[in-house]
Amino acid sequence: MPSPASYLLLNPSKPFSFRSRLSPPSPSPRLHARRLNVSCDAQPGSSGKAGGVGGRRGAIPAGASKAKKQIVFFDAAPPVSQPQPQQGGSAVEKAESEKPAKEGSGNAALALLRRATKRTLSVLSNLPLAISEMFAIAALMALGTVIDQGEAPSYYFDKFPEDNPVFGFITWRWILTPGFDHMFSSPVFLGLLALLAASLMACTYTTQLPMVKVARRWSFTHSGERIRKQEFADSLPRASIQDLGVILMGAGYEVFTKGPSLYAFKGLAGRYAPIGVHLAMLFIMAGATLSATGSFKGSVDVPQGLNFVIGDVMKPRGVLSVAPDVFNTEVHVNRFYMEYYDSGEVSQFYSDLSLFNLDGKEVMRKTIKVNDPLRSMLARDLQSIVLYDQDGKFVGVRRPSSKLPIEINGNEILIEDAIGSTGLDLKTDPGVPIVYAGFGALMLTTCISYLSHSQIWALQDGSTVVVGGKTNRAKLEFSEEMNRLLDKVPELIGANNENGVDSKSTAT
Known part of the structure; x- marks a missing residue:
């Protein structure tokens, strides 16, 4: 050794x-x-020769060192000896002696932080983890459609009792404890959304951005063997790299030449599209989170001719709910009426509403309408008038404007009209514009992601042009396109010598 x-x-x-x-x-x-x-x-001053390892020189004369x-x-x-602190040293000397130790500990902490950050990003950007998060979120959303949302606790006590659990184990504790009675604002659901958002951002930072940087880099090559190893490769005898560049430009490629080398690409937007998809998903999740934690909701039944203040009926739905100024608006129901089909079914509901500010000035008046089948069935039954005689005996039911008389205690009564009340659902949702923008961006970037990012390299080797290329999508179509483009490259007449083609450094 x-x-x-x-x-x-x-x-x-x-x-x-x-x-x-x-x-x-x-x-x-x-x-x-x-x-x-x-x-x-x-x-x-000794002039004696060294006599080997066991030799001795003359004695040291008196007075010598x-x-x-x-x-x-x-x-x-050997182990590094640590300097012992000296008593009575100046403050400057002490500070200088402590400075390297502080710098060393700071560098160690910074290195530890970098390693932890790199490890965390590696875990979050794991594809199986992101897929698991999406499946978990989808399962909770499906569960939220099965469990009735926003009901009083007594409702869940009766529907999921402990003495008769659903499926043998599901009781009200399984619903109320994790907050599944308001699924889309529960900590479990919002926590999964935050985890998925972190995974998307980590994947974008560690994978997508580096891929875009590499794709944007002009990479010329001067090796014919390297070009021939591409997914598509071919050679054009008696051809010019300049003619190839012109044909590629006509096909929509960005072409760059440097000496005898050529590099061309198209479809770079397809490399940016995954980043756009991730950002769109982040917008959607941010909007959904804001809707779940920052909205207000309320409902009210108001008879015709009466008023109500919006803020009196609105209730916050989350911790981020902030009451807007519109809550001070007063709503007056001018009229509520309906239109009927010939069969007597309701065709449309109308509510003529006026909005007043704090000064009592009308700022808006509008007639709103709905046409929902379930809502129509409910409102049609509510608009029926039940009639009784003087003894409290049921006589019959008539609708307004039905023109069907009814006899009560010897009197024939015709119901011409009735003062009705309108049922209004009110909601403020600040996350809706963000969700709409996210879905719009998601559709756009998804379509862009189908664009193929194609790259082509070429090298002028004497009178022969070596061509190769690759693409990330539609590989069969790329080969067919390359064959069509190479067939258009003209053949040089009389180019017999190896240096017959003059390759000049150009950039297009």
Whole structure:
């Protein structure tokens, strides 16, 4: 085994004679290495020859320096001695002695932070983890459609009792404890959304952005063998790389030439599209989170001719709910009426509403309408008028404007009209514009992601042009396109010598 590098320690305070010995191992527990002690007496001005390892020079004359040096050879690096603090030192000296230690600890902490960050990004950008998060979110969304949302706790006590669990184990505790009675604002659901958002951002930072940087880089090659190893490769005898560049430009490629080399690409937007998809998904999740935690909702039944204040009926739905100024608006129901089909079914509902500010000034008036089948069925039943006689006996049911008379206690009664009340659902949702923008961006970037990013390299080798290329999508179509383009490259007449083609450095 070869001896490791030797380290020298000079100690002028140890007197010794000129001899060599191999000392036993050092007792220090931190250093298990052999040490060779060589002691020598130095005589200034001596002209004697060295007589080998056991030789001796003349005695040191009187008055000469008594200082002696000890040379110690270590097979490994000796432990670094720490300087002992001195009493009475100045503040500047103490600060300078403490500065390297602080810098070392700071660098160690920074290195540890970088390693932790890199490890965290590696875990979050894992594709199976992201897929698992999406499946978990989809499962919770499906569960939220099965479990009735926003009901009072007593409703879940009755529907999911502990003495008769659903499926043998599901009780009200499984619903109320994790907050599944308001699924889309529960901590579990929002936590999964945050985790998926972190995975998307980590994937974008560690994968998509580096891929875009590489794709944007112009990569010329001067090796024909490297070009022939591409997914598509071909050679054009008696051809010019300049003619190939013109044809590629006509096909929509960005072409760059440098000496005998050519590089062309198209469809770079397809490389940006995955980043856009990730951003669109982040917008959608941010909007959904804002809707779940920052919206207001309320409902009210108002008879015709009466008023109500919007803020009196609106209730916050999350911790980020902030009441807007519109809550001070007063709503007046001018009229509520319906239109009927010939069969007597309701065709449309109308509510004529006026909005008043705090000063009592009408700021808007509009007639709103709905046409939902379930809502129509409910409202049609509510608009029926039940009639009783003087003894409280049920007589019949009539609708307004039905023109069907009914006799009560000898009197024929015709129902012409009735003062109805309108049921209004009110909601403020600040996340809706963000969700719409996210879905619009998602559709656009998804379509862009289908664009193929194609790259072509070419090299002028004498009168022959070596061409190769690759693409990330539609590989069969890319080969067919390349064959069509190469067929259009003109053949040079009389180009028999190897240097017949002049390749100039151009950039297009």
